[in-house]
């Protein structure tokens with residue numbers, strides 16, 4: 099099993115906005131890019147930051163490497179669960195440190211609210227982002243745990259990623275908000291996950 103310092107990481111989607119930053123962050127751990135065809139470079143962990151279609155095609159080419167899926171959209175969750183029988187797999191729609199904390203705060207706030215409060219989620223991303231609502235917004239809605247929570251998506255300028263949960267009652271409002279101020283936060287988090295998965299047992303994690 100690779101130690102966190104010796105882990106070799108290959109990147110699927112290496113030429114993309116996030117992929118390029120992960121390659122830089124991986125530094126000497128970088129084992130190479132995974133293209134649409136061709137061999138998978140020898141590696142311990144694959145980081146996938148491509149597209150949902152790309153993730154689906156990638157799965158049939160892997161052979162037991164640990165897999166960090168940062169791609170969002172309509173992912174092939176059944177196929178990922180099947181692959182996780184032979185490898186450690188994590189599906190992480192947001193690599194930041196703050197979003198897991200936001201999810202905790204949201205759960206606590208929703209659990210403590212009196213009845214009758216409205217809850218809605220607003221997310222904003224750069225205008226190149228393809229999926230809406232974002233994978234993180236979907237994750238937040240799961241954490242809220244109520245049916246039919248509305249989400250609103252803005253695709254504006256070069257916004258890296260903002261998520262706000264609005265909790266609105268009579269005469270008052272709480273806003274729980276996370277803002278990614280640098281895209282590199284996602285690359286740092288992707289490598290944190292890669293090092294963790296290199297040590298992890300087989301199975302699917304969906305934090």
Ligand SMILES: NC(=O)c1ccc[n+]([C@@H]2O[C@H](COP(=O)([O-])OP(=O)(O)OC[C@H]3O[C@@H](n4cnc5c(N)ncnc54)[C@H](OP(=O)(O)O)[C@@H]3O)[C@@H](O)[C@H]2O)c1
Nearest residue numbers: 111113114115116147148149152168169170191192193284
């Ligand atoms: N988990 C997180 O924290 C986080 C943060 C930011 C973004 N994301 C997600 O990461 C993904 C990539 O985002 P991005 O902004 O880097 O996108 P991007 O700039 O469009 O880059 C996408 C990359 O994936 C490749 N790709 C696209 N479709 C593919 C396919 N069918 N097969 C193989 N490779 C394919 C592209 O290659 P070509 O250039 O050849 O098309 C490119 O290298 C998105 O799903 C986004 O939502 C996740």
